[in-house]
Amino acid sequence: MNMNKALIIFILCLGYINSIAQNNTIQLKGELKNFGSEVVLSKETPEAQLLKETIKLNLDEHNRFEVSFELLEPAYFSLGRNTLYLSPGDHMKIIVDNDNPNNSTFIGTGSEVCTYLKARPYPKAGSYLYGTDVLKGDPTTNELAKNVAKEVRKREAKLDALKEADDFFKKVEHGRILFDAANTLMSYGFRDAYAKKIAQEQMKAYADSITNLYVNDIREYLLNGSDKDYLNTSAYLSVVDKCIEELGADKMDAEVLDFLKVHELVYLLNRKGPVAEVLGRKNEVEADLSTQKYKSILNKGFEKYQKLLPGNMAPALELTSMDGQAITLADFKGKVIVIDVWATWCGPCKAEAPYFEALAKKYQSDKVEFISISIDSSEKPWRKYLEGHEKTSTQYITPRPRFKEFQLITVPRFMIIDKDGRLIDAFAPVPSNEEFEKLIIKAVK
Numbered sequence: 099m100n101m102n103k104a105l106i107i108f109i110l111c112l113g114y115i116n117s118i119a120q121n122n123t124i125q126l127k128g129e130l131k132n133f134g135s136e137v138v139l140s141k142e143t144p145e146a147q148l149l150k151e152t153i154k155l156n157l158d159e160h161n162r163f164e165v166s167f168e169l170l171e172p173a174y175f176s177l178g179r180n181t182l183y184l185s186p187g188d189h190m191k192i193i194v195d196n197d198n199p200n201n202s203t204f205i206g207t208g209s210e211v212c213t214y215l216k217a218r219p220y221p222k223a224g225s226y227l228y229g230t231d232v233l234k235g236d237p238t239t240n241e242l243a244k245n246v247a248k249e250v251r252k253r254e255a256k257l258d259a260l261k262e263a264d265d266f267f268k269k270v271e272h273g274r275i276l277f278d279a280a281n282t283l284m285s286y287g288f289r290d291a292y293a294k295k296i297a298q299e300q301m302k303a304y305a306d307s308i309t310n311l312y313v314n315d316i317r318e319y320l321l322n323g324s325d326k327d328y329l330n331t332s333a334y335l336s337v338v339d340k341c342i343e344e345l346g347a348d349k350m351d352a353e354v355l356d357f358l359k360v361h362e363l364v365y366l367l368n369r370k371g372p373v374a375e376v377l378g379r380k381n382e383v384e385a386d387l388s389t390q391k392y393k394s395i396l397n398k399g400f401e402k403y404q405k406l407l408p409g410n411m412a413p414a415l416e417l418t419s420m421d422g423q424a425i426t427l428a429d430f431k432g433k434v435i436v437i438d439v440w441a442t443w444c445g446p447c448k449a450e451a452p453y454f455e456a457l458a459k460k461y462q463s464d465k466v467e468f469i470s471i472s473i474d475s476s477e478k479p480w481r482k483y484l485e486g487h488e489k490t491s492t493q494y495i496t497p498r499p500r501f502k503e504f505q506l507i508t509v510p511r512f513m514i515i516d517k518d519g520r521l522i523d524a525f526a527p528v529p530s531n532e533e534f535e536k537l538i539i540k541a542v543k
Contacts, residue, residue: 121186121187122168122169122170122186122187123166123167123168123169123186123187124166124167124168124169124184124186124187124188124189125164125165125166125188125189125190126139126163126164126165126166126188126189126190126191126192127162127163127164127165127190127191127192128162128163128190128191128192128193128194129160129161129162129163129192129193129194130155130157130161130162130163130177130178130193130194130196131161131193131194131195131196131197131201132195132196132197133157133161133178133194133196133475134475134476134497134498135157135475135497136154136157136497136498136499136500137154137155137157137163137177137178137499138152138153138154138155138499139152139153139155139165139175139176139177139182140152140175140176140177141153141173141174141175142173142174142175142176142181142330143173143174143330144326144329144330144353144357145391145395146173147329147361148357148360148361148364148395148399149395149398149399149402150505150507152499152502153165153167154499169184169185169186169188170186171186172184172185172186172264172266172267173330174330174331177194178194178195178196178199179196179199180194180199180202180212180215181215181218182212182215183208183211183212183215183267184208184212185208185264187207188206188207188208189206189207189208190204190205190206190207190208190209190212191204191205191206192204192205192212199216200216200217202216208262210260210261210262210263211260211262211263211267214256214257214260214263214271217253217256218274219278219333220332221277221278221281221332221333221335221336222336224281224282224285224286224289225278225279225281225282225285225333225336226246226249226278226279226282227282227285227286227289230249231245231249232245232246232248232249232282233245239308239311239312242283242286243283243312243315246279246282246283246315247279247315249279250275250276250279250319253275254272254275257271257272257275266327269327270327270328270330270331273322273323273325273327273328273331273333273334274328274331274333274334276319276320276322277319277320277323277328277331277333277334277336277337278333279315279319280315280316280319280320280337280340281333281336281337283309283312283315283316283319284309284312284316284337284340286308286309286312287304287305287306287307287308287309288301288305290304290305290308291304291305291308316340316344317344320337320340320341320344320345321345323337323338323340323341323344323345324341324345324349324350324351324354325351325354326351326353326354326357329353329354329357338354338358342355352388352389353389353391353392355388356387356388356389356391356392357392359383359386359387359392360383360387360392360395360396360399363376363379363380363383363396364396364399366379367399367400367403368505368507368508369507369508369525370525371403371406371523371524371525372400372403372404372406372407373525380396380400383396384396384397402505403505405503406504406505406521406524406525407521408520408521408522408523408524409520409521410520410521411519411520411521412427412513412515412519412520412521412524413503413504414426414427414428414503415427415496415500415501415503415504416496416500417469417471417494417495417496418494418495418496419492419493419494420481420484420493420494425494427515427519428519430467430469430515431517431518431519432517433464433465433466433467433517434465434466434467434514434515434516434517434522434538434541434542435466435467435469435513435514435515436457436458436461436466436467436468436469436512436513436514436538437469437470437471437512437513437514437515438450438451438454438468438469438470438471438491438510438511438512438529439471439473439501439506439509439510439511439512439513440470440471440472440473440509440510441472441473441474441509442472442474442479442480442483443474443479444509444510446509446510447509447510449530450510450512450528450529450530451470451487453528453529453530453534454468454470454491454512454529455489455490455491456529457529457534457535457538458489458490458491459490461538461542462490462491465517465542466538466541466542467492468490468491468492469491469492469493469494470489470491470492470493470494471494471495471496472493472494472495472496473495473496473497473498473501473506473509474495475497475498477495480495504524510528511525512525512526512527512528512529512534513525513526514526514537514538514541516541522537522540522541523537
């Protein structure tokens with residue numbers, strides 16, 4: 099009898115555990131339009147932003163996908179230019195258009211809030227300056243402020259009408275609306291300066307004079323800007339420095355200040371790698387952090403770069419050649435590999451290209467291979483660009499997500515790998531810096 103009771107309890111426990119796992123599982127399936135061949139879903143919590151946490155979506159030949167993963171608490175995600183808000187247990191069928199987020203559709207549990215987010219503005223574009231009516235009729239200074247306030251009321255009404263949104267979502271989204279309003283008024287001066295073709299050297303002074311007209315409105319919109327929960331939105335990050343200026347650092351949530359310190363250092367780490375300068379700065383920043391949470395995040399961020407230190411084997415990487423052939427870095431074993439990672443849309447990449455090609459002409463041999471790897475999401479602009487630009491380096495293309503193990507955040511990026519496949523420098527100087535050529539000379543000796 100006791101054995102039977104024990105068995106029943108065991109079975110009930112298993113069922114309970116399985117139920118919890120299912121309740122925490124996100125299930126998404128659907129179609130992605132106008133994306134590249136490899137796509138990731140990026141988590142946008144403060145920690146995930148700093149650690150670049152992503153989930154790979156595997157597409158079939160019809161650009162359809164299906165994915166499931168565990169999520170313990172609600173979180174924002176980005177998929178192309180769309181923002182998603184997912185809660186444990188959400189099941190959705192989605193169609194996401196990277197060229198036009200407003201054409202995206204969401205059906206199923208969690209769809210209401212994701213549909214609402216289609217209309218979120220883009221802070222880098224000036225928030226409400228584009229895609230709304232705030233500039234309709236060429237408004238005066240006072241009229242623009244009123245138009246922005248009207249846009250705020252309209253968006254707040256839509257948010258308040260949501261039936262399935264949880265309290266955290268409504269709080270963060272109310273904040274987003276106000277921060278976007280502040281960002282609109284803070285951005286208008288530069289937009290107006292461009293429109294009036296103000297001289298470059300006078301542009302900032304002109305923009306500042308316009309922004310000063312809205313100082314009281316901006317301050318009002320930022321009154322609640324000390325809360326760490328708002329770190330989940332790009333709108334807050336666009337105005338957080340102004341929040342500190344207006345409210346005072348002593349009024350800010352400690353996690354906001356720690357996030358900004360870690361964010362600045364992680365940005366430097368992404369650009370330069372774990373060099374002595376960055377490692378020294380890490381010790382300073384870590385000592386200055388007031389929360390254990392962000393000390394842990396900082397150390398996690400640096401741990402991801404350990405495998406990229408000189409002497410370690412280079413991570414695996416698959417490339418596609420101009421004639422469509424697949425090739426890997428391992429195929430170059432026996433040669434020093436000098437790598438330029440670039441994109442056709444990247445101005446600094448194009449500026450460094452002549453220096454890289456000059457070195458390729460000078461050092462390319464049976465012992466050294468210079469390769470340029472584009473991360474363009476489509477082959478068409480890559481091929482078109484190369485038609486008009488003669489190259490000495492061998493040209494390849496690969497989707498950006500394949501560089502995940504290389505911690506590729508920005509381009510251009512230059513790397514040198516020795517003949518045995520070990521990293522000499524995964525964050526080499528730009529070719530216009532004479533130190534880059536010195537690394538090549540040392541590598542081939």
